[in-house]
Amino acid sequence: MRSSEIRSTFLDFFRERDHCVVPSSPLIPPDPTLLLTNAGMNQFKPYFLGETEPPHPRAMSVQKCARTSDIENVGRTTRHSTFFEMLGNFSFGDYFKAEAIAWAWELFTRHYGLDPERIWVTVYLDDAEAEDLWRRVGVPSERIQRLGMEDNYWSMGTPGPCGPSSELHYDRGPAFGREGGPAVDGERYQELWNLVFMQNVRGEGTGKGDYPILGELPAKNIDTGLGLDRLAAVLQDVDTVCETDLLAPTLRLVQELAGRPYPGRDGSEDSLSFRVVTEHARSIAFLIADGVLPARDGRGYVLRRLMRRAVRHARRLGIDEPVLAPLTGSVIGNLGGTWPELERQSELIERVVTAEEEGFERTLRQGTRLLESAISRADTTLSGRTAFELHDTYGFPIDLTLDAARSAGLTVDEDAFAELLEDQRRQAHRAGRDRKGDAVARRDLYRRVVAEHGRTDFVGYSATRADTRIVALLDGTGTAPVASEGDELEVVLARSPFYAEGGGQVGDTGVIRTPGAVLEVADTRPGIDGLHVHAVRIVDGEVRPGDGAEAVVDADRRAATARSHSATHVLHAMLRRVLGDHAAQRGSRVEPGRLRFDFAHFSAVPEIGTVQTLVNEYLADDPDVRVWEASRADAEAASALALFGEKYGDDVRIVDIGDASRELCGGTHVGHGSQAGPVHIVGESSIGTGLRRIEALTGPDALRHFDHERALLAELAALLNVPPDQAPGRLRQRLDLLAETQRELDALRRAELDALAERLASRAEPVPSGWLVAQQVDDAPPADLRTLASAIVSSGDGRGLAVLGTASGGKAQLVAAAGPRTDVRARDLLTDAAREVGGGAGGKGALANAGGRRPENLAKAIAVAAAHARTL
Missing domain, CATH: 3.30.980.10 (Threonyl-trna Synthetase; Chain A, domain 2)
Incomplete structure (x- = not known):
């Protein structure tokens, strides 16, 4: 059964059971707590939470999903993907466990033709009801296993709706692993379909299965997810998801580019690389098509990591030419008919992957140079911090660092690297958790307001004024019974003409007047779906919930925004x-x-x-x-x-x-x-x-x-004494003349310095290393001293030393230069002299300088430097 038939069979089945089809949402989710869309239920979250009324109590979808947690598993197992299509059916307070379980069994056994004797089921530890329902449809007790929260209690990975789940697994046979059911071997007994009994709300936790259950959802719901890739692998009788018709054309292209066949599921590094390159190409194409672009953090970093991992494994296969553009082109050719956004964004996808692959090649070259330098300095072990800096600062992959170190006979302190990586992850998680915690608390408050008072009746498309009522005062910790002059807080109105920030448009400002108060509206923001929240300052009087009000938008500002x-x-x-x-x-x-x-x-x-x-x-x-x-x-x-x-x-x-x-x-x-x-x-x-x-x-x-620009042009034209339309040409003439004059002045100044250098060189005295010019030069600007000193020692036989000084602006400046045949470091000439003027010496090799705030000691400093030169 081809993937197109698998999709249509699923949709037809649930269409007959009164489910309405909902289009897939993009991979960039509207939910700020999620990095990427990771499940079919994401777009239905407001329905489960009771924030929004669903248009229909039953829904179905084919949802694009991306899961960053599976990146390292791709290629190592037969079933993991970073991108996949999830077939799902959903109930919003309508049917529950009995229907979901009966329909899943019927679809699998009668419509997809899966062998009932090879289907295993897992249920949550204490879910006796689900186990009993499975036995009723025909699953024997020995093929039903109870597992804990880690396996059979589903959540989005962030605070929100959750619930116990029941999973359908398929026994792929002894060639795929050990006997014993899903509790023993997930490769042999592959999870295909997860039925989530969405009934609870979770809070913030530290990881999967480690979070508090805060309470019950407003209704009992169903959320299911059937992985198209995995079901296709079973129905098409292929070993891995990369060999299904969803990815097979791309896998064939990888073989062509590598000039050798895919070795199959043999456990080799080559087999791993073939599958990584194939699978990641699809993820890359879909992410870019949905608006993700490479970046140093967030979802852009996920995309960049996928691209770099794909390129790395392509190089391992001996593919040295650019690979991402042809591979993503293969994905577009194969799946563009089903997902037209791939074809619409084909040019963008090609440009992004080409630029990123070129950039990664530069990164590899730079990282290789830095790594080789670090290896040359190492004794037996390359430090974990060096490996982490290469990874974090330069984007150099850790596995390449390990390979290079091994080739040089070194080990890498992987424990230290892992600890630094984990520290970074913990810091990012803490910061994100704090932000999410605040957002969740705020959303809970808004949800309570909606539950008690309903959503805002927005009338702003047709009016900038409305008679209304104060519904709630929110002070940051909860609802407030009263607010008075000087207070800053949030106000919810029954009806509002104020546009809440969204779609890139800023929120409206204006004023709210009640019989006893005047409220200045500084901003309007969306709370949860359909709730407008007004950030206000009480300018005068006192306001309470229930007060009648007149809400007036700043009409001029609104018009300018429109x-x-x-x-x-x-x-x-x-x-x-x-x-x-x-x-x-x-x-x-x-x-x-x-x-x-x-x-x-x-x-x-x-x-x-x-x-x-x-x-x-x-x-x-x-x-x-x-x-x-x-x-x-x-x-x-x-x-x-x-x-x-x-x-x-x-x-x-x-x-x-x-x-x-x-x-x-x-x-x-x-x-x-x-x-x-x-x-x-x-x-x-x-x-x-x-x-x-x-x-x-x-x-x-x-x-x-x-x-303003016209006024500037008029002023410029007046200064040039020409009409405005002639100003650019006249200014260009003046600038050309000025540049020519500057070149002439520079030439004259250079001639003067050469002449001065010649005069000073004529006063040289012999010293053991050659000859010395030590002079205070009052007629040379400080900026010219270095040029002058270099000119002096470059003349003659190359054995000259020069120490020059000048005083200007309350400071002393010294410069020393050494000829190429003196074997003298110029900085040594100034070390003691600098102390005389209250400063220090700096510079390398043949040229050095010093400065200080005691110009009265300049002559003494020059004498000290000259005395030192006479000993060298």
């Missing part, structure tokens, strides 16, 4: 028109009168002036701005752009600006295109590998900038 947001959409469209579809948005900041726009591209944009012209010409044509709503599927069918990292529901809001721009967007916009202009780009720069940033001004702010 201009910037509409301009951002048009800028995005014109960048894609000029540079190509790969120039997709990677982030934005929309503020009153200005915008910041990040996009994917690999070099400076010389056409930036063309882009600005296109934006302004398009806006000047006054295109209509139309806002409409549709289902996510209809929006995709209408080619609406969904931006990376943004969270969208089943029903979405689409903004059309003429026929050039159509994007999913929850922000505020102008009514007509001409209201957004003009747009003036003030900067374009690189902010990372393959990532550029444009900063621009909009509307009156752009006009004010034009006026």
Whole structure:
């Protein structure tokens, strides 16, 4: 059964059982507690927590997933992947264990045709109910095993929904391992499907299985995850996930590039390398397609690590030419029909992997030089700190360090390296845990507010003023019964015209008035889905929950922000028109009168002036701005752009600006295109590998900038005494003349110094090492002393010494120079002399200098230096 049939069989099965299909969310999750989307349930988290009402009580999906915890297992086992497709069915307070277990058994045995005698089941230790349900569908007790929290209690890895689970395993036979069931051998008895009985909420912990269970979810839910790769390996009767139709074309290409066949599952290092390169190529392509770019930390570091690991293993296989571009191209060719974002981002993927592979080659060369230097200094062991610095600072892989050390007959202090790595991980985990803990506490508070009062009724798309009511006062630790003048806190309103920061657009500001108080709104932020939180300062009076209120947005600021947001959409469209579809948005900041726009591209944009012209010409044509709503599927069918990292529901809001721009967007916009202009780009720069940033001004702010630049040009023209349009040419003439004059002055000054050097050299006295010039030079600037001293000793037979000094600005300066045949270190001449002027000597080899704040002792210092020269 091919992977396409496995997917369709799953979806058809649950469609018949009244499940609605939900599109896969991107690998960059909207949840700030997650680095990458690691399970099908991630996008449903608000439904499980009761924060948002699901549009349908039953759902199913084919979700793209990435799990960083499995990187080291890839290639070492037959089943682990860093990227995989997870088939899932979900119930939000609808059906529970009985239906989930019966359907899983039916799908496996009747529709996928798996042998019932080879299916094993694990359940959580105290879940007698699940065990009984499995026996009812036909699984004998001897093939049901109870395991602990480490194996059969599932969570996202962060605080949030969790619950006991039951896993379906398949016995792949004695060729894959020992008898005894999943509790004994996970390779032979491979987990295929995990049924999670999502009923609890977990808190912060230190690792898997080590966290507190805080309580019950609002309802009992089902969350399942069936790994497509693993099921395909069983149904297609191949040993590893890399040999399924999902990855086989890429594995064949690796063999072609290596010039030798894949040895199969023989336990060799070559077998490991073939599988690592194959599997990582798929992860790399999908991560870049979903907006991840290489970086030194976060999800960008995960991508960089995957690319470097793939290149390293390709080199082990003898593939010396660039490998990532053809391999990711193979992934796109094989899976682009199922996942069209791969084809849409094919140019970006190729550019990213090519640039990163070239950069890694430079890293390897630099790291190799540093490692060779460290090895040459080592006795028998290379320190763990050296290995860690190569890894952490230069990105040099530890396994290459180990290989090089072994070749040189050295060992590496791996324990010290591991300890430093663990210290770094603990520090990062502590910092992340503190941040997550604060965020979780805040979300719990918002959740209680929603449970008691409901979500905010946002009316800001059509109004900047609303009559409303104070729902809650939040002071950082909980709800407050009252707030008075001078207090700063958060306010929740029943109805609000204030836009909460999102989609790159800043939150609204303004004022809230109650019968007894005036509240200044400094910002508006989203709490949890549908809750607007207003950061306020009480300007006057006293306010309590339940007070009636008038909420008024700063309308001018809102209008200026809307201009910037509409301009951002048009800028995005014109960048894609000029540079190509790969120039997709990677982030934005929309503020009153200005915008910041990040996009994917690999070099400076010389056409930036063309882009600005296109934006302004398009806006000047006054295109209509139309806002409409549709289902996510209809929006995709209408080619609406969904931006990376943004969270969208089943029903979405689409903004059309003429026929050039159509994007999913929850922000505020102008009514007509001409209201957004003009747009003036003030900067374009690189902010990372393959990532550029444009900063621009909009509307009156752009006009004010034009006026400022015009005033500067007028002032410059007046200084040059020419019309403004002639100012650049006249300034260029003046600068050329100035440069020529400077060159002439430099030549004259050099001639003067040569003449002075000749005069001073004529006063030389003989010393044992050759001859000496020791003089105070009052007519030479301090900056010229070094030039003068070098000129003196370079003349003649090369056996000269020079000690020169000058006083200027309350300081003494000394310079010493030694000819190439003197065998004298210039610094030695000044060591004692420097103390006379209250300073120290510095420099290497033939030239040295000294300085101090006792210029009155300059003559004595020169004499001391001369006396020392006479002894050498």
